[in-house]
Amino acid sequence: MDAHALTEALPLGGAGAAEPPPTYLETLLAAGLLFETDVRGLYGRSAVFESIADGLNAAITRIGADQQAEVLRFPPAMSQTDFETSEYLKSFPQLAGTIHSFCGDERGHRRLLARIEDKQDWTDQQAPTGVVLTPAACYPIYPVIARRGPLPEAGKVVDVLSYCYRHEPSLEPTRMQMFRQREYVCLGSPERIVAFRQLWMDRGQQLGRDLQLPLEVDVANDPFFGRGGKIVADSQRELKLKFELLIPVNDGASPTACMSFNYHMDHFGALWHIGLADGGVAHTGCVGFGIERLVLALLKHHGLDPANWPQAVRETLGGV
Numbered sequence: 001m002d003a004h005a006l007t008e009a010l011p012l013g014g015a016g017a018a019e020p021p022p023t024y025l026e027t028l029l030a031a032g033l034l035f036e037t038d039v040r041g042l043y044g045r046s047a048v049f050e051s052i053a054d055g056l057n058a059a060i061t062r063i064g065a066d067q068q069a070e071v072l073r074f075p076p077a078m079s080q081t082d083f084e085t086s087e088y089l090k091s092f093p094q095l096a097g098t099i100h101s102f103c104g105d106e107r108g109h110r111r112l113l114a115r116i117e118d119k120q121d122w123t124d125q126q127a128p129t130g131v132v133l134t135p136a137a138c139y140p141i142y143p144v145i146a147r148r149g150p151l152p153e154a155g156k157v158v159d160v161l162s163y164c165y166r167h168e169p170s171l172e173p174t175r176m177q178m179f180r181q182r183e184y185v186c187l188g189s190p191e192r193i194v195a196f197r198q199l200w201m202d203r204g205q206q207l208g209r210d211l212q213l214p215l216e217v218d219v220a221n222d223p224f225f226g227r228g229g230k231i232v233a234d235s236q237r238e239l240k241l242k243f244e245l246l247i248p249v250n251d252g253a254s255p256t257a258c259m260s261f262n263y264h265m266d267h268f269g270a271l272w273h274i275g276l277a278d279g280g281v282a283h284t285g286c287v288g289f290g291i292e293r294l295v296l297a298l299l300k301h302h303g304l305d306p307a308n309w310p311q312a313v314r315e316t317l318g319g320v
């Protein structure tokens with residue numbers, strides 16, 4: 001079994017001498033910080049949860065103020081064509097989500113309702129819309145930047161925030177199907193990207209320390225699909241293209257990646273034809289902050305009520 005395997009069982013157990021202690025997920029649900037749906041990894045968030053998320057976003061804006069980043073916001077969906085260009089399906093077909101809709105006539109509508117009435121599958125009555133869910137917050141920006149022509153001489157930094165979708169149902173609250181990524185994305189020369197990533201590895205660790213969270217940074221690899229994927233993952237590790245900032249959050253599990261520091265080399269630059277001012281292919285990199293995971297780490301280490309958190313932590317978050 002891998003680390004993502006479902007190891008805990010809902011529904012919530014009642015109190016009793018032989019009952020195991022509540023899991024972190026159960027604790028969060030009981031405290032009203034997250035709201036359960038009947039889907040693993042899909043939760044509602046309370047006002048307290050959102051105020052911590054807002055505080056984190058404000059802190060990330062503050063520490064990135066010198067980046068002169070262009071703010072780009074997209075809804076959590078992108079065009080199927082851009083998604084195909086990204087080659088996401090080559091690497092992570094198991095994580096992708098697509099949007100389908102009913103496109104039929106009245107007869108088709110009656111058939112759809114009859115299926116539901118008979119408790120049969122009705123989803124084959126839906127057709128693709130040409131819209132897919134955003135898998136990582138930076139994906140929608142590459143085609144936008146590419147359409148503008150060559151990058152400025154000094155390259156460019158973009159600030160993005162989006163809900164993302166990944167089909168990885170789990171009972172670990174840190175592994176959601178829809179969650180927010182805040183990112184700074186850098187496009188430019190290889191030297192610019194390498195320096196950008198180092199800067200943000202330092203800043204990410206400083207933010208973690210300011211939030212008084214136990215952390216470590218390690219080289220990482222993504223869950224590339226299939227047998228071929230193992231080779232890609234090994235090479236990602238060997239070339240040190242991805243680092244993660246890890247914080248212990250789930251009881252008895254290895255620490256959770258709460259930020260990632262990525263160097264894509266010329267992968268996206270080549271796919272979307274993003275050019276440097278001198279005519280070369282742009283390199284790209286990004287720092288990604290997992291907003292939900294950072295909120296969950298703060299709640300885990302400082303307690304479920306932010307009013308009782310250390311003053312310095314609350315100040316870093318702008319006074320939650």
Ligand code: AMP
Binds near residue numbers: 175
């Ligand atoms: P990645 O694009 O995989 O490097 O993800 C960037 C950040 O998003 C990670 O460091 C996590 O903090 C967060 N993240 C990734 N997957 C999930 C998930 N399933 N649930 C919650 N947060 C996630």
Ligand code: ZN
Binds near residue numbers: 136138183
């Ligand atoms: Zn990214």
